[in-house]
Amino acid sequence: MARGIVVTSLVDAVVDDLRTLVVTGALAPGTPLTELDVATRYDVARASARAAIERLTAEKVLVRNNHKTARVVELGPDDVRDIYRTRTYLESEVLRRLADERRVPATAREANAEIATLWAGGSYAVVEPDMRFHTSLIDALGSTRTSAMYHSLAFEVKLCMAQLQGRQRLSPEIIVAEHARLLELIEAGDAPGAARMLDEHLARARELLAASLGGEAGPEAFVRSSALPA
Numbered sequence: 106m107a108r109g110i111v112v113t114s115l116v117d118a119v120v121d122d123l124r125t126l127v128v129t130g131a132l133a134p135g136t137p138l139t140e141l142d143v144a145t146r147y148d149v150a151r152a153s154a155r156a157a158i159e160r161l162t163a164e165k166v167l168v169r170n171n172h173k174t175a176r177v178v179e180l181g182p183d184d185v186r187d188i189y190r191t192r193t194y195l196e197s198e199v200l201r202r203l204a205d206e207r208r209v210p211a212t213a214r215e216a217n218a219e220i221a222t223l224w225a226g227g228s229y230a231v232v233e234p235d236m237r238f239h240t241s242l243i244d245a246l247g248s249t250r251t252s253a254m255y256h257s258l259a260f261e262v263k264l265c266m267a268q269l270q271g272r273q274r275l276s277p278e279i280i281v282a283e284h285a286r287l288l289e290l291i292e293a294g295d296a297p298g299a300a301r302m303l304d305e306h307l308a309r310a311r312e313l314l315a316a317s318l319g320g321e322a323g324p325e326a327f328v329r330s331s332a333l334p335a
Contacts, residue, residue: 119147119157127166127177128232128263134179138167164260180264182320188261189311195255196239196307197300199246200287204296209288212241217284224277231277236263238284265314275313279330286332305331 123143126132143154158175161167167175180188203209216238220231236259243255283306290299308325316322 115149116153116156116160119143119149119153120160122147123157123161124164124166124260128260132177134177136177137174138176139174166260178264180261180318182315182318184261185265185314185318185320186311188258188265189307189314191258192239192262193304193307195251195258196243197303199243199251200291200299200303201296203242203245204291204294204299207292207294208245209292210241210245213238213245213284213288216241217281217288220277220284221281224281229277231280232263235280265310275310279309279333282332283330302332 123132123138132138138158140151140154140158143149143157144151147154158167158169162169162175165178168178169175216234219234220238223231223234239262240255240259244252246252283302287299287302287306290302305325305328308323309328309330312323312326316326
């Protein structure tokens with residue numbers, strides 16, 4: 106019996122576009138996606154649509170229970186807290202090691218400058234450069250496995266950030282100030298200080314987002330940023 110052959114590059118293109126639609130909110134949480142929907146949207150064969158849905162389900166972009174229709178993942182307060190605490194565990198150790206070497210990647214400075222430029226223009230659309238800032242710090246460690254672990258979490262992080270930024274709950278002014286302070290602490294070799302700044306930075310976002318998704322914000326959401334002028 107002949108087996109259908111799916112063109113990988115075509116499936117990759119469909120997966121990339123659907124992933125972008127999800128993270129930008131063009132496909133809202135809970136939106137159903139059938140093979141027919143995907144095949145029609147992209148004018149591809151059902152086999153390609155099926156492969157794309159399977160990939161996105163494996164990446165947790167889509168969820169499907171008991172062989173039902175796949176739907177765009179919906180994150181709740183508990184999901185957000187787990188995702189952000191996982192970020193904190195991983196990123197804080199990386200920042201400590203970078204601080205030990207006083208090593209600040211140029212790409213982190215560039216990403217933060219981009220956020221500042223967007224904010225100066227009145228834009229809250231800073232999810233991509235914000236994520237690039239953090240990813241560049243992880244990648245600067247030079248550990249293939251650590252980067253792979255972080256990148257596997259990156260989509261869920263982007264989705265959390267997109268939901269938070271879309272509600273304009275966290276000012277890019279605070280993001281820029283806290284990023285800049287993180288880089289100062291790394292450059293100064295202050296590993297404990299960098300870890301504390303990161304914890305404050307991520308805890309605020311975590312609790313604001315948890316509240317925006319129906320939970321009750323913890324006290325971290327209301328602490329004035331230590332990176333802002335007194």
